[in-house]
Amino acid sequence: MDIKEKLQISVTNIVLIGDFNPIIFQPAWLASKGLIRENEADSVNLELIHKELVRYRLDWAELEITDNRFYIQTSKEAYQEAIRDLVLGIFKTFLKETPIRALGINHLLHYQLTEKEYINLGDKLVPLNNWNEFFKDPRILHVEVLESQRLDNNNGYYRVNITPSDLLPRNGIIINLNDHYSLKNQERGTQGEIIKILEDSWDSSLTMANDISEYLWKKVQQ
Template identity: 30%
Template sequence: MPLPRIAVDNAAIVVKGAFNPAIFSPLWLQNVGLIGETEFEAAVLDGISRDFAIFSVDWLNLQVLPDSIQLRTEVAEETERMRDVAIGILRALPHTPLSALGINRIAHFDAENEERWHAIGDRLAPKKVWSSALKFPATRSVSIIGGRAGNYGGSVTVTVEPSTVIPYGVFVAINDHYDFTRVDDPPMSRADVTLPQNVEPRTGMASIAIEILNDRWSPSRAESDRIIQLVGESG
C-alpha cells in the first residue's frame, strides 16, 4: 500500500559530541565547499556565539550547541544533499570527539476523519485495560523502541502522537540511533535492545559516522517509510 498523505515531512541528522559553535557560520560552510554563493547570500542568521550557532541557508537549517549539531530540512528533494553537508562537516572536523549519530524523521499525515484517527490510537494503545479507571481514554503518546538489522550498534525509537499541525492528523517521529559500536549479529531478543546511553565523546569516530551516513542513509529512509505506512494502516 502507498504511504498515507503526508502533510509535513522533516528529515534531520543529529550528531552528538563536543563542538565549538562559534566556528560555524554560512561563510564557513561556503569556505569548505558545502554551499554555494547563492545560498550564502540568502542565509538567515538567528545567532552565533560561543554557546550556540543557529542559521538557515534556503533549504537547510543548522543548529550547533556545545554537545550537538542538528541539520534539518523540510524539502524532500534535498534530504540527500543534507546528508552530504553532514558528511562534509565531519570530514572538515575529523578530530572532533563524537558520541552518537541519529538519522531522524518527523512526519505529520492526514488520517482523513475522526473515526480513523481514533482507530489508529486504539490499535497502537488498546483502551480496554483503561476503561475501569478512566472515562473516555484516548491516546496521547506511544513510544516504541526496537533493534534493526545490520552491524552497527544502536536502536530505533518510534513516537506516535496526535498531530498539532493538521486536524485529525498523526505525528510520527523516528530516531534511528547509532552509538558507533559494531555488532556481530542483530538483536536476537528484547533483552538485546537497549535505550540510548549518554557516553563520553571520543576522537576517531568521524570516519565511522561518515561510513554510517553512506551505508545506512537509503535503508534508514526506506525503513522510516515502512514505519509511517504501518502506522497509517493501523487505522
C-alpha cells in the same frame, strides 16, 4: 487510499554528538569550502553567532551547533539528501579530525487522518476497551516504542513515537523514528566510523520510517 496520500509534512534531521567548535560553522565558511552557494550564505536568516552557539536558517535547512552537538534539519522532502551531503562534505572532507561519538537520523512524518482513522489507529496500538471500566470515550495521545538492540550490527537503538501533530489541525499525527547510532568503543573510536554509518545507512533509515508508517496504516484499515 495509500498512506502517502495522507502525508502532509516530512521533516528529517541529523544530530551528531561529539566535540565541536561552533564558531567554525558560519555560513561564510561553508560557502568558502563550496558546501553552499555564496548567495545562500549572503541571504541566510542568521539567528545567533557565538563561540558557544551558532544558529541560522538557509532556505532549505536550519542548523544549530554547540560545543557538543551538531544539528541540521529540513522540512523540505526534496532536500533530505542535501542535508546528508552537507554533513558528509563538512566532516568527511574538511573536518576529519573532529571527534564524533553518536549519530541520530530522525524522521518526523506528519499525517492528516480523519477522526475515524485517528481513533482506529489508537485502538490498534493500545486497545481502548481496556479503559472502558474507567472512561466513556478514551483516546490515545502518545505511544512510544523502544528497540534497544539494533538489527544491523551497529551499536544504538530505535525509538518510535506516535503523537498528535503540532503542525496539523485536528486528527493529525506524527510518526517519529529516532534511528540512533553510537560507537561501540567511544574512547577508541574515530569520527570516521560515525560518518561512514551516516553514508551507508541513510537509505535504509528512510525506508524504515516509511515502512513503519505503511505497516501502521494497514492496521488502521483492518
